[in-house]
Amino acid sequence: MEFLSLSEAMSRFVPDGAQVALEGFTHLIPFAAGHELIRQGRRDLHLVRMTPDLVYDQLIGTGCARRLTFSWGGNPGVGSLHRLRDAVERDWPAPLELDEHTHAGMAAAYCAGAARLPFGLLRGYIGTDLVKHNPAIASVRCPYTGEAIATVPALNPDVTILHAQRADQEGNVAIEGIVGAQREAALAARCLVVTVEEIVDALPPAMNGVVLPHWLVSAVALCPGGAYPSYAHGYYARDNAFYQRWDDIARDRDAFLAWIERHVMGTADHAGFLQSLKEAA
Amino acid sequence: MSDYTRDEMMTVAAARLLWDGCVCFVGIGLPSAACNLARLTHAPRVVLIYESGTIGTRPEVLPLSIGDGELAETAACVVPLPEVFSYYLQAGRVDVGFLGAAQIDRYGNLNSTVIGPYDRPATRLPGAGGAPEIASHARQTFVVMKATRRSFVPRLDFCTSAGFLDGTGARARSGAKGAGPRVVITDVGILTPLPATDELALSAMYPGIPIAEACAAVGWPLAIHESPVTVPRPTPEELSALQALHARTAAAHARPVHIPNRSSSDVGHPESHRG
Numbered sequence: 001m002e003f004l005s006l007s008e009a010m011s012r013f014v015p016d017g018a019q020v021a022l023e024g025f026t027h028l029i030p031f032a033a034g035h036e037l038i039r040q041g042r043r044d045l046h047l048v049r050m051t052p053d054l055v056y057d058q059l060i061g062t063g064c065a066r067r068l069t070f071s072w073g074g075n076p077g078v079g080s081l082h083r084l085r086d087a088v089e090r091d092w093p094a095p096l097e098l099d100e101h102t103h104a105g106m107a108a109a110y111c112a113g114a115a116r117l118p119f120g121l122l123r124g125y126i127g128t129d130l131v132k133h134n135p136a137i138a139s140v141r142c143p144y145t146g147e148a149i150a151t152v153p154a155l156n157p158d159v160t161i162l163h164a165q166r167a168d169q170e171g172n173v174a175i176e177g178i179v180g181a182q183r184e185a186a187l188a189a190r191c192l193v194v195t196v197e198e199i200v201d202a203l204p205p206a207m208n209g210v211v212l213p214h215w216l217v218s219a220v221a222l223c224p225g226g227a228y229p230s231y232a233h234g235y236y237a238r239d240n241a242f243y244q245r246w247d248d249i250a251r252d253r254d255a256f257l258a259w260i261e262r263h264v265m266g267t268a269d270h271a272g273f274l275q276s277l278k279e280a281a
Numbered sequence: 282m283s284d285y286t287r288d289e290m291m292t293v294a295a296a297r298l299l300w301d302g303c304v305c306f307v308g309i310g311l312p313s314a315a316c317n318l319a320r321l322t323h324a325p326r327v328v329l330i331y332e333s334g335t336i337g338t339r340p341e342v343l344p345l346s347i348g349d350g351e352l353a354e355t356a357a358c359v360v361p362l363p364e365v366f367s368y369y370l371q372a373g374r375v376d377v378g379f380l381g382a383a384q385i386d387r388y389g390n391l392n393s394t395v396i397g398p399y400d401r402p403a404t405r406l407p408g409a410g411g412a413p414e415i416a417s418h419a420r421q422t423f424v425v426m427k428a429t430r431r432s433f434v435p436r437l438d439f440c441t442s443a444g445f446l447d448g449t450g451a452r453a454r455s456g457a458k459g460a461g462p463r464v465v466i467t468d469v470g471i472l473t474p475l476p477a478t479d480e481l482a483l484s485a486m487y488p489g490i491p492i493a494e495a496c497a498a499v500g501w502p503l504a505i506h507e508s509p510v511t512v513p514r515p516t517p518e519e520l521s522a523l524q525a526l527h528a529r530t531a532a533a534h535a536r537p538v539h540i541p542n543r544s545s546s547d548v549g550h551p552e553s554h555r556g
């Protein structure tokens with residue numbers, strides 16, 4: 001484990017072509033890390049996430065991604081991800097391969113990856129056309145009952161990136177609130193990079209909070225506000241108004257590119273990004 | 282003239298289907314409004330589960346996403362997502378799955394994936410999320426959708442979540458554990474499956490909406506149960522609870538942008554000096 005700046009962590013751990021999971025289920029989405037990948041001009045990424053939302057829309061719209069493994073790609077409660085749609089429907093700015101699953105299927109794939117098993121098992125994908133379009137979804141016979149059980153290949157991202165509330169001086173990471181599949185994605189990955197709201201002397205006792213021990217963590221980058229416009233429970237709330245505004249920004253290619261230019265490419269880091277949004281408000 | 286809208290009638294009719302104490306897996310949007318209305322009116326002990334892992338949640342305002350902080354703060358417990366799907370849903374611990382979709386067919390199969398061919402869609406929709414396994418494993422599902430000929434279609438562009446598949450027992454043979462879509466609540470009436478064929482048929486009407494209008498909103502020749510009942514209009518209590526919920530929600534979601542501040546202790550960290 002080492003403490004790095006976000007820019008150094010992204011350049012060291014996320015090469016072009018990497019399979020990378022920026023996990024987060026509405027809560028603690030690593031926006032700052034995603035923006036840094038855009039600033040560094042990363043290409044050919046295989047993006048993995050159950051619920052690609054705005055930051056994946058941004059990575060796809062800026063041409064960073066080649067392939068997407070996912071189970072639900074929308075702007076929650078608002079509608080479409082217009083950049084994702086443009087890539088799938090019209091190959092803009094580049095074609096995007098889809099490896100599409102259900103939530104239960106991706107959860108099983110992360111669990112298998114975390115346990116270093118070759119595939120995940122579930123009673124799932126019954127009657128869905130996803131099976132016809134994704135050859136990775138298969139089934140096995142239960143050796144005890146003969147029942148057919150659906151299988152998905154294990155997910156083992158080259159790197160998983162999370163945002164968390166806190167790390168301590170050793171690099172132990174604590175997450176509380178809605179945790180989605182972050183723990184499984186972290187344990188499934190070959191490398192784990194975590195951005196945090198604060199670095200503290202000692203983590204508060206949290207019997208059931210998710211703690212990722214320091215020897216699983218490749219790097220920690222201090223990045224206050226790093227989940228904004230999603231949220232960090234106990235630090236700041238989800239900016240639902242921003243998610244609603246994103247619909248208009250992302251609908252139009254030029255408006256999207258202008259937004260990226262001003263707020264991501266035109267800022268040096270996440271502090272600059274947050275400041276640029278304040279100035280625009 | 283009525284003093285309520287068709288959307289309100291639909292949401293109230295959907296809410297009434299939930300019973301006090303039932304365990305309900307909630308989809309976002311119309312299902313979320315109906316489930317919380319039930320909780321705020323006749324079913325205060327309904328257990329609402331959102332796929333973000335929040336169990337027994339009692340939000341003051343409707344969440345915009347399935348993972349808003351409001352859901353965690355008001356939950357009985359918050360569990361990791363793989364646990365919700367395997368230990369709760371797949372294990373058969375959910376009474377009702379409440380779903381919406383972009384398209385539905387006469388057997389209650391749902392599409393939330395694409396309009397047009399999968400490889401070159403006219404409209405790429407968000408996709409499956411938790412719906413296929415909710416549709417399989419919940420003991421029964423309720424579907425709430427506005428009826429139009431574009432959404433109630435003879436043939437789905439893509440079957441995301443299984444209803445009764447091709448009907449006449451096909452679902453039972455598929456291995457799906459739950460009983461499937463027992464009720465489809467629309468803004469022009471309520472559909473339930475016919476016993477032998479599993480085909481959805483009009484079983485309940487709303488005050489002031491004739492059968493012909495309900496049939497015209499559906500893109501296949503709609504069957505009608507033997508003697509459809511008429512659903513009672515929303516009560517003043519139901520309407521005021523629903524309107525207050527929507528008003529609280531609109532106010533909460535329009536709250537001004539909150540951009541987090543970096544604290545002064547960060548000065549000196551390498552991140553601040555990125556050149």
